[in-house]
Each structure stands twice: as C-alpha cells, then as structure tokens.
Amino acid sequence: MNLKMPYIRIVVIGALICLLPLVLSTFYMHIAVLVLIWAFLACAWNIIGGYAGQHSLGNGLYMGIGAYTVAYLVNRFNLTPWVGLVVAIILSAAAAAFIGWIVFRYALKGAYFALVTIALTEAAVYVVSNIPALGGAGGMQMEYRGNSLAYMQFAGQNGYFYMGVVLVVFILLLTQWYKRKRFFYQLIAVRENEDAAEALGVDTVKAKIKANVMSGVLCAVGGVFYAQYFLYVGPRSVFGEVVSVQILIYAIVGGLGTTWGPVVGAVLLVPLSEITRGQLGNSFPGSQLLLYGLVMVLTMMFMPFGIMGLADRLRQRWQHRSATPLVDSQGGEAS
Amino acid sequence: MTAMLEVRGLTRRFGGLVAVNDLTFEVNEGEMIGLIGPNGSGKTTTFSMLSGALRPSSGTIAFNGERIEGLKANKVCRKGLARTFQVVQPFPDITATENVMIGAFVNTGGGRQAEAKAREELERVGLTPKADTLAKELTLLQLKRLEIAKALATEPKLLLLDEVAAGLTSTEVDVMLKLVRQLNTEGITCIIVEHVMRFVMNLSHRCIVIDFGSQIAEGTPEEVLNNPAVHAAYLGEEASIA
Numbered sequence: 158m159n160l161k162m163p164y165i166r167i168v169v170i171g172a173l174i175c176l177l178p179l180v181l182s183t184f185y186m187h188i189a190v191l192v193l194i195w196a197f198l199a200c201a202w203n204i205i206g207g208y209a210g211q212h213s214l215g216n217g218l219y220m221g222i223g224a225y226t227v228a229y230l231v232n233r234f235n236l237t238p239w240v241g242l243v244v245a246i247i248l249s250a251a252a253a254a255f256i257g258w259i260v261f262r263y264a265l266k267g268a269y270f271a272l273v274t275i276a277l278t279e280a281a282v283y284v285v286s287n288i289p290a291l292g293g294a295g296g297m298q299m300e301y302r303g304n305s306l307a308y309m310q311f312a313g314q315n316g317y318f319y320m321g322v323v324l325v326v327f328i329l330l331l332t333q334w335y336k337r338k339r340f341f342y343q344l345i346a347v348r349e350n351e352d353a354a355e356a357l358g359v360d361t362v363k364a365k366i367k368a369n370v371m372s373g374v375l376c377a378v379g380g381v382f383y384a385q386y387f388l389y390v391g392p393r394s395v396f397g398e399v400v401s402v403q404i405l406i407y408a409i410v411g412g413l414g415t416t417w418g419p420v421v422g423a424v425l426l427v428p429l430s431e432i433t434r435g436q437l438g439n440s441f442p443g444s445q446l447l448l449y450g451l452v453m454v455l456t457m458m459f460m461p462f463g464i465m466g467l468a469d470r471l472r473q474r475w476q477h478r479s480a481t482p483l484v485d486s487q488g489g490e491a492s
Numbered sequence: 493m494t495a496m497l498e499v500r501g502l503t504r505r506f507g508g509l510v511a512v513n514d515l516t517f518e519v520n521e522g523e524m525i526g527l528i529g530p531n532g533s534g535k536t537t538t539f540s541m542l543s544g545a546l547r548p549s550s551g552t553i554a555f556n557g558e559r560i561e562g563l564k565a566n567k568v569c570r571k572g573l574a575r576t577f578q579v580v581q582p583f584p585d586i587t588a589t590e591n592v593m594i595g596a597f598v599n600t601g602g603g604r605q606a607e608a609k610a611r612e613e614l615e616r617v618g619l620t621p622k623a624d625t626l627a628k629e630l631t632l633l634q635l636k637r638l639e640i641a642k643a644l645a646t647e648p649k650l651l652l653l654d655e656v657a658a659g660l661t662s663t664e665v666d667v668m669l670k671l672v673r674q675l676n677t678e679g680i681t682c683i684i685v686e687h688v689m690r691f692v693m694n695l696s697h698r699c700i701v702i703d704f705g706s707q708i709a710e711g712t713p714e715e716v717l718n719n720p721a722v723h724a725a726y727l728g729e730e731a732s733i734a
Contacts, residue, residue: 337603346594349583356543356577358569358598358646 163333163416171326178315186314192427193321194383199407199419200328201375206405207414208341209368210348212267215274216404218281219249219373221396223380225285228297228390233290238309238385245377253373257366274401281396296391299384309385317386324382325420328375332416344368348414376404399446406449410456412465421464426452494557496521496681497542497573497650502551502561504537504705511537513705515551519650524676525683526696526713530726534705535685536578539652542683543575544568555650570598574648576639578655578685584628588619588638591627595645613641617671633664640671650681657688665691693717701725 177189202216226248227241260273286294304312311317335341343364346354351361384390393399411422429452430445437444460467495518502515512534519525527535540546542553544565553561560568574595583591592610593603600606614623617637622630630638636656643651653672657665669691676682676695686692692699693713701709701716703725709716716722 339597339601339603339606342590342594342597342603342606345586345590346583349585350581352545352565353577353581353583353642354594355565356545356569356575356581357595357642358566359594360564360566 160337164330167326167329167333171322171329174322175319178318183314186318188428188431190314190317190321190386191431192423193318193325194379194386195403195407195427196420196423197321197324197328197382198376198379198404199411199423200325200332201372201379202404203332203372203408203414203419204344204375205365205368205372207408207418208348209344209365210414211365211368212271212405213274213369213372213401214271214398214405215276215278215401216372216376217396217398217401218274218278219253219376220380220383220400220404221278221281221285221390221392222249222252223377224384224390224395225291225297225380226377227381228299228384229291231299232297237307238381239307242309242378242381245381246374249373249377250370253370254366257369261362261365261369275398278396278401279398282392285392285396292390294392296389296394299388299390301388309381310388317382320382324378329416329420336416340364340367345414403449406453408463410452410463412463415463415465418463418465425464495519496523496556497683498552498554499542500552500554502538502541502553503549504534504541504546505549510705512541512548512702515702515705515707517700517707517710519681519683521649521681522676522679523681524695524697526692526699527683527685527702528687528689528692528699528716529702529708531687533702533725535702536654537705538702539575539654539683539685542568543573543652569646569648572647572649573652574643574646574650575652576636576643576654576656578658580632580635580639582627582630582635582638585626587624587626588614588630588634588641589623591638592641592645595642598646609645610641613645616644617641618667632659633667636660636668637671640675644675644680648680650683651675653682653684653686655686656684657686657691660688669694 178186181189198220202213205211205213223245226245227238230236230241230244231238256277260270265273285291291297302308302310304310304316343354343359346357346359347361347364354361380395383395407422407426408419409422410426411420412418430448433448434445456463497519499515499517502512503510504512515538527538529535537546541548541561544560544563544567548561551561552559555571555573558571560571560573583594589607589610592613593606596606596609600609611620611623614620617640619634619637619641622634627635627638640656656672657668660668665688672682672684672695684692684695696713699711699713699716700707701722708721708725709719711719
C-alpha cells in the first residue's frame with residue numbers, strides 16, 4: 158500500500174474545495190466557512206475523544222480561551238490577531254495541561270471525566286460573564302480594520318474560506334502524519350485497554366495529558382478563527398456546553414477516531430442545521446438542537462461507528478460478496 | 493553473583509485479608525521458575541506487585557540490583573520486566589500487528605521499525621497468518637500467543653507468564669510448552685504461574701509453592717511434588733495423611 162496516498166488525497170481534495178467560491182452564493186459561502194470551522198474543531202476534539210477515547214464534553218473551554226484571548230488582545234492592546242493566536246496557544250496549552258494533570262492523575266474516567274469537563278466549561282461561562290473587562294454577559298465586539306491578512310480579517314467570506322481550508326487541510330495532514338507515530342498508538346492503547354497499555358510501557362497519564370493539550374490547543378486555534386470570522390465573542394457562543402456538544406457531535410456522527418470522520422460529519426450536519434435554522438428559526442426556535450438530538454440517537458442506533466464506520470462495513474460486505482462464490486453461502490473462513 | 497530478581501518480605505493486604513504474606517525468593521538469570529499454589533493463594537497478586545500494577549503493603553523487590561517496588565507498571569516494563577495477563581488483555585479494535593507494535597514502541601519511536609519488530613515477534617509466537625486480523629476476531633489460543641508477542645516486543649529480560657496454558661486443549665498446551673521453552677533457550681528468564689501441572693512440571697527448573705499468601709515449599713518439580721505440605725495445600729490434610 159502506498160503510504161503517501163492519504164496525504165495526496167487530503168491535499169487534492171483541499172485544492173478542489175478551493176474552487177467552491179466560483180459556484181457558491183454568499184449565503185452558501187457563509188455555510189461553507191461554518192463547515193470548515195466546525196470540521197476543524199471536531200478534528201481537534203477527535204484527538205482526545207476519538208483516538209484517546211476520553212470523551213471530553215467541555216472542549217468549548219479551549220475554544221473560548223482562544224476566542225476571548227484574541228478578542229481581548231485585539232480590542233484592548235490593539236495587537237494583531239497573530240500575536241493573539243500565539244498567546245491563545247500558550248494559554249490553552251497551560252489550561253489543558255493543568256486540567257489534564259489533575260483529572261488523569263486521579264484517574265477520572267468515562268462519565269466522571271465527561272462531567273468534570275462539562276462543569277469546567279460551564280463555570281467558564283459564568284466567570285467570563287462576570288468580568289467587565291471581557292464584556293461581561295454581552296461579550297465583545299471586535300472592530301473591522303479592513304481587508305488584511307495582517308489583521309486576519311477579510312472583506313466577504315472568500316478570505317475566511319481559504320483560511321479555513323488551510324486549517325482543515327493542516328489538521329488532516331497532522332492527524333495522518335501522527336497516525337504512524339508512537340504517540341497515536343499509545344493513545345489508541347489507552348482507549349482500548351489502560352491496564353494492558355501500562356503493562357506494555359505506556360505512561361497512560363502522560364499520554365492522556367499530551368492528548369488533552371494537543372486537542373485543547375487546536376480547539377483554541379479554532380476559537381481564534383471563529384472570533385475573527387464573526388468579529389464577536391460571547392460567553393455562550395464560544396464557551397459552554399452547547400458549543401462543546403456541537404464540537405463533538407460532528408466527530409461522533411462522522412466516525413470517532415478516523416481521520417476524515419469529523420470533516421464528513423461537519424459537511425453533512427452544519428448545512429442541515431443552518432438551513433433548518435434559516436427556515437424554522439423563527440417559528441421553532443431551537444429546532445436545530447432538536448435535529449442534533451435526533452441525528453445523535455439515529456447514529457447510535459444504526460451506525461455506532463459513524464458514517465466512516467458504516468462506509469467501511471459496506472465496503473467490506475461488497476468485497477466479501479464479490480469474492481465469495483454464490484453457491485457456497487455457509488461455513489465461515491476456517492481458522 | 494547477585495540474583496536477577498530479589499524479593500524480600502513481600503506482603504500485600506486488602507483490608508483484613510493478607511493476600512501475600514512475607515514472600516521471599518530469588519530468581520537467577522536464565523532460570524525458569526514455576527510459581528504454583530491452589531486457587532486464591534496469591535500468585536496473581538504477586539505478579540501484579542512484581543509488574544507494578546499493584547503497590548506492595550510492605551517488602552522490597554530488586555530487579556538487577558535496582559529497587560522497583562512501588563514503581564508504576566509502565567516504568568517497570570521499561571526496565572525490562574514484562575508480564576502477560578491471566579485474563580487476556582488485547583486491544584480489540586486494532587490488528588494483531590498493531591497490538592504488538594504498542595509494546596515495540598518501548599524501544600523505538602518510529603512506526604516502521606515498530607511494525608518490523610511487531611511482525612518479527614508475531615513470527616516468533618507463530619501468529620504471522622493472523623498479523624492483519626483484528627484482535628477481537630482471534631481465538632483464545634491466538635490471543636494467548638498475542639499476549640506473549642506483545643510482552644516480547646518490549647524486549648524483556650524477565651517475563652512473567654500468568655496462566656498462558658489455562659483454558660487450552662491438550663494439543664494447544666503442547667504448542668505453548670514448546671514456545672515458552674524456546675523463549676527460555678533464547679535467554680529470557682521466566683516466572684510462570686500455572687495450574688496446568690504438566691506445563692509447569694515440564695518447564696520449571698525450580699518451583700515455589702505458596703498457599704494463603706505464604707511460601708510453603710521450594711525446590712525442583714520432583715521435590716515439590718513429593719512434599720507433604722504441598723499435598724496438604726492442594727488436597728487437604730487428610731488426603732495427604734492417607
């Protein structure tokens with residue numbers, strides 16, 4: 158098997174996607190940017206949730222740290238968002254390392270880990286809402302400074318779109334590259350069986366902390382991008398459980414622990430929810446949340462391994478069918 | 493010459509229960525030691541303490557002259573002391589090769605080297621035909637071999653084998669016997685916990701018998717088999733008198 162193939166596929170698809178602005182209207186370009194933002198965030202969550210199997214329900218915390226850091230630094234000190242990005246990376250890394258250290262050191266697992274992460278991201282909503290310097294409950298508006306890469310601001314959606322494509326291609330390449338590395342194998346070992354992983358020399362606590370930091374930092378980068386696109390950050394729009402669940406739902410529906418799963422999930426669900434919101438937002442507020450709930454339940458019932466898992470199974474079945482003679486339908490493979 | 497493994501006064505209490513009581517023994521390089529005893533006598537608890545999965549309540553464990561009691565399992569493993577589990581512990585959703593690669597990553601950072609090492613170990617335990625099969629699709633014998641391959645991939649100097657023959661058919665026991673003997677001739681020191689007596693008696697240079705957490709006998713397989721205390725432990729007092 159050609160090892161370069163997955164990389165080539167990512168780059169080629171990324172390049173083809175860049176042609177979209179030629180055919181999409183402004184409304185659909187807006188949705189396309191949203192798809193990219195959420196795809197990126199879902200890929201970031203996939204590291205801790207999908208590969209390491211630690212179902213964090215609070216990655217909004219890191220997205221919020223990213224978004225608020227950049228908004229605050231731009232507004233207060235007039236810095237370029239690129240500086241904000243660096244500070245956001247440092248802050249989110251520190252937060253993720255600290256939280257990971259406490260939580261994993263005391264071996265919080267499964268539902269307990271999920272509860273702690275959700276509590277932290279909710280706490281962040283209330284903390285931020287009560288800090289006037291951060292705009293309180295109303296959040297912060299950011300000033301538009303004109304079409305300039307230095308300010309990470311663009312007129313219209315195309316600039317953001319290309320930036321989003323770069324980010325998503327970057328995270329896919331990163332994931333693909335890491336997949337052959339010791340670190341990712343250790344994460345999978347942790348997910349599959351922690352005792353066995355420890356017995357094979359895997360420092361499970363360290364591996365989980367590293368995964369949390371990597372996931373957190375990338376979520377913060379997504380948060381920076383989100384803030385720059387909307388030029389607004391609010392406690393509930395970047396922190397909090399609704400955002401946190403939104404991040405993970407795309408990864409779960411698309412396929413946990415797969416390179417493309419989170420992207421596939423976002424490509425299918427984001428437009429669905431945006432269009433529902435557009436059509437039913439006034440008559441049925443919150444209808445897109447209802448839709449998420451429905452999709453989640455259906456996913457768990459019919460494709461527990463997400464769309465990528467289902468695709469794998471169908472492919473196997475198809476190969477099996479084409480390889481097996483029709484006459485001999487009984488008797489499995491001899492072992 | 494100092495022993496490879498020196499265990500002194502090893503004790504583990506669970507509340508009021510003393511699972512392992514003041515266990516003292518040595519293992520020399522190249523030896524094959526059988527650790528036997530009736531069910532619940534503390535064999536697996538001893539293994540768990542040696543491998544770092546469980547902290548001893550008291551006592552010391554020295555491995556190649558270095559104290560290792562209380563170290564975490566991953567550190568112990570990286571010092572060259574690996575174990576297999578009584579209840580097989582595969583990583584179910586990845587292939588046999590990938591399972592073994594996780595062990596191989598102890599000594600290499602590169603994916604390609606780890607894969608080469610993993611395929612080598614699978615060959616060693618005779619699992620090459622199943623290299624690309626998901627672990628959850630393997631049979632018990634294959635899983636037991638996989639356990640050994642995973643442990644071998646970490647390049648252990650001392651290998652703790654916890655009931656690798658249990659649950660296997662007679663023919664399968666023979667296969668496993670040959671494999672473990674082969675490992676020993678290749679220079680790996682082994683401690684085996686086993687209920688399948690044919691397996692232990694055939695392999696061990698020396699046996700340590702424990703009952704209720706305490707050592708009751710030590711010696712060659714023949715000496716141990718003829719020891720009245722051992723008979724008593726396994727069959728009860730009266731049976732041994734009769």
